[in-house]
Amino acid sequence: MLLSDFVQSVNSIFPFSAAVSGDNVGLHIASNSGTTERVLICLEITDSVIDEAIHVSADTVLTFHPLIYTPLKTLSGSDRVSKLVLRLVTNGIAVVCVHTAFDVFPQGTNFLLASKLGLETVEVLDPISTNNGSGLGVIARYPHTTDYRTFVHKVAEVCGSVVRHVPCVTNSVTTVAIVAGSGIAWFDKAVASKVDVFVTADVKYHAFHAASNLIGLVDPGHYEMEQFVPAGIIQELRPLLSADCQLILSEINTNPVQYCTAST
Numbered sequence: 001m002l003l004s005d006f007v008q009s010v011n012s013i014f015p016f017s018a019a020v021s022g023d024n025v026g027l028h029i030a031s032n033s034g035t036t037e038r039v040l041i042c043l044e045i046t047d048s049v050i051d052e053a054i055h056v057s058a059d060t061v062l063t064f065h066p067l068i069y070t071p072l073k074t075l076s077g078s079d080r081v082s083k084l085v086l087r088l089v090t091n092g093i094a095v096v097c098v099h100t101a102f103d104v105f106p107q108g109t110n111f112l113l114a115s116k117l118g119l120e121t122v123e124v125l126d127p128i129s130t131n132n133g134s135g136l137g138v139i140a141r142y143p144h145t146t147d148y149r150t151f152v153h154k155v156a157e158v159c160g161s162v163v164r165h166v167p168c169v170t171n172s173v174t175t176v177a178i179v180a181g182s183g184i185a186w187f188d189k190a191v192a193s194k195v196d197v198f199v200t201a202d203v204k205y206h207a208f209h210a211a212s213n214l215i216g217l218v219d220p221g222h223y224e225m226e227q228f229v230p231a232g233i234i235q236e237l238r239p240l241l242s243a244d245c246q247l248i249l250s251e252i253n254t255n256p257v258q259y260c261t262a263s264t
Helices: 005-014 047-054 080-089 099-103 110-118 148-159 184-192 205-211 222-226 229-240
Strands: 026-029 038-042 058-062 096-097 121-126 135-147 164-166 172-182 197-201 216-219 246-249
Touching: 005 096, 005 164, 005 229, 026 080, 026 099, 026 216, 038 047, 038 096, 038 216, 047 080, 058 172, 096 099, 099 110, 099 229, 110 121, 110 135, 110 172, 110 222, 110 229, 121 184, 135 148, 135 184, 148 172, 148 197, 148 216, 172 184, 172 222, 184 197, 184 205, 205 216, 222 246
Parallel strands: 038 058, 038 246, 058 096, 172 197, 197 216
Antiparallel strands: 026 096, 121 135, 135 172, 164 216
């Protein structure tokens, strides 16, 4: 199919206009061929992901995180982003980004994590549209109340990470607000929603202080919360595409953060 038709299909289900203001979504890099037959779906673009794209003969990469976010002043290859862009252009690989357009999608980033945790999505934390239920973050509920320790262990198990946290006031969990990635800016909305726990990432030390005796605050990590996104994109996008366009799930772990404990 034509690259332009592929971009239009992506836009039809994850509208670029719904993305957070200033977010760089849509077509990042075109290709000389102008066609799309094999698309690698990834969380973000790294050298290893480009190696993978070349290996599987992908002509397009659909990424969640934008590669080009701030204006590129040169294509010298002297910095990480321009180096990656040059590799993509040289190998004829187009790039399309969805980022917050998928975050606000009703079955998007936060819905996926809530489902993995066994939660039922109740409503959007920060609605952007009353018509289709889109918005940033979700408020979700357990069918039956669980104790806080069980909940935190479930988050650690699902996300496969070390979890930083502040326990909730009642030590029991029924309702949870989730904003995957760097979502502490939605802390006040989570508190106002009167949920038991707020789950987000990249939480600073003083935010944990602010949560003490007010709301449970759980940080399983940025990559760890968003790792389910590529598979989720494929599930939603595949029915829209013609048979001549193949979607390939990236197998690369792009998390730049490594962890060390006393036993390792």
